[in-house]
Amino acid sequence: MEMQHAMAQPFDLGSGTLIPDADIMETGKVDLSVYTSQERFEAEREIFGKVWLNVAETAEIPNAGDWVVREVKVRSASIILVRGKDMQIRAFHNICSHRGMKLVWDSKGRGGKFSCPYHAWMFDSAGDLVNIPDEGCFSHVSKADSGLTPVRCDTWEGMIFINLDSTGTQSLRDFLGPLADRLSNVPFGSYPYTARVGSMIDANWKLAIEAQCEAYHVRALHARTVSKMLSSRDNPFVHPLHVEFLGAHRMNSVPRNPEYEMSPEKLVQAFSFMNAQQMVIADTGAQEKPEETFAGHPDVNPTGSNLWGNDQFILYPHFIFHVSLGGWWLHRFWPIAADKCYWEAVYHFERPQSLRNQFAVQYSLALNRDTLMEDNLALVQQQEVMESGAKKIVQFGEQEVMCKHLAAVSEAAANDVEAAQIAAE
Ligand code: FES
Ligand SMILES: [Fe+2]
Missing domain, CATH: 3.90.380.10 (Naphthalene 1,2-dioxygenase Alpha Subunit; Chain A, domain 1)
Incomplete structure (x- = not known):
């Protein structure tokens, strides 16, 4: 041939x-x-x-509150992918804002709430810190500034991609280039x-x-x-x-x-x-x-x-x-x-x-x-x-x-x- x-x-x-x-x-x-x-x-x-990485599929987290965790070991990163109440899929670094514990140890779940195994700080599906036990001892800590660290995240044809470069500006579509038009x-x-x-x-x-x-x-x-x-x-x-x-x-x-x-x-x-x-x-x-x-x-x-x-x-x-x-x-x-x-x-x-x-x-x-x-x-x-x-x-x-x-x-x-x-x- x-x-x-x-x-x-x-x-x-x-x-x-x-x-x-x-x-x-x-x-x-x-x-x-x-x-x-x-x-x-x-x-x-x-x-x-620096580049967009495929990590999952939207069908893995079909309902609000569904989440999966993906490890990117070459970057020592663990990433939570969660579908919010607004049905948006967001990605966050899987690390607690209190003292850096790995927040989620399972690989998937539902409910969209993440309670840290160490001291039980609680985060929601938007990455916001929603509860600090014994909060009086943390009056110097801004709850609003202590949410999860977001990771850039976008989808194409039901596939979820993340980009670990928080300062990067290239869109997923631009990264996919001619491929994005090739299949739709x-x-x-x-x-x-x-x-x-x-x-x-x-x-x-x-x-x-x-x-x-x-x-x-x-x-x-x-x-x-x-x-x-x-x-x-x-x-x-x-x-x-x-x-x-x-x-x-x-x-x-x-x-x-x-x-x-x-x-x-x-x-x-x-x-x-x-x-x-x-x-x-x-x-x-x-x-x-x-x-x-x-x-x-x-x-x-x-x-x-x-x-x-x-x-x-x-x-x-x-x-x-x-x-x-x-x-x-x-x-x-x-x-x-x-x-x-x-x-x-x-x-x-x-x-x-x-x-x-x-x-x-x-x-x-x-x-x-x-x-x-x-x-x-x-x-x-x-x-x-x-x-x-x-x-x-x-x-x-x-x-x-x-x-x-x-x-x-x-x-x-x-x-x-x-x-x-x-x-x-
Ligand atoms: S390290 Fe997460 S609550 Fe303390
Ligand atoms: Fe082969």
Whole structure:
């Protein structure tokens, strides 16, 4: 299959216009130390403190008072996301105004009131300090000035983003750039049944992202799991069907093998799926209402290919989502150290209509788990030998264009941070 060539565009992460590293875009070669060096990791720590980060979905906190907590360990930050009485979603640092205790220790809840475990100062969903026990001893403290520390927070298509730079001025929409226009009113809400998984991986976070951004490895690394579902006669090496660079972000259409058939010998799989590659677990009739599904949306499967498996959107710095026929799924890759990351994935299916559908969801999750285990175990091996210093570069091929563009954007962003630090010294 012919590779399509897209043009890289300038982008803005809030510090002015940057251009994806031209050398990486041209040669596909990237300095291997970006995965191992502490200096690069420190630059990335800065970046995670400045750019918009996807952390959650609005559907996780549907009602006034609902809240979740998200950890951004690379910034030593814990963030409360809470829906207020006015239905606005707000974000606050999860730290008490009295003596700096971590305010909320659970990961989610309802009611919109936060009582500190240490001395029971109480905050509401607007972040206001509403009660101080034995208040007479704090006559010198301004309650009005002792609310929770707000974090910039905004939403796009049901996804919640935060920005830890309290002095930053770039809007989420400007950060998303051309991506914000690329998808609109996509029916993410039609797939309300979710399952989440996550694990710590002893590998650089960018290696973990790259393993999800190219299908070149499918025939080798996933020979025992999903290879035959993706590799087809017309597209044996699973080239992307379509590629778009969207400022700092990018998308591609990932193919499937239209001739893949459930093996009659694989009774459990055959029992489970209507269509394994596209996450179709149930014949719910939803396919007949295309306006309610991704398949019927004009922003999805832009080439209208019958080889289409899913559209994958890769947002700088750490967020990926895929939309497919029967559902969608997302990944977040959180840097922990130069050689460690936390990976989390959330799968969204149509609501199962039967026990058989529920079984299909579980089967799908198990298949995904096996595939991702193959990725994650490999990443640890990759990181380990990268540390040897034996190789100076990695080199991406044309079908790994998503990885290449991500590396070129990452390089430009890291150089920008380092230049700003030198200028400040
Ligand atoms: S530290 Fe929170 S009430 Fe004392
Ligand atoms: Fe993989």
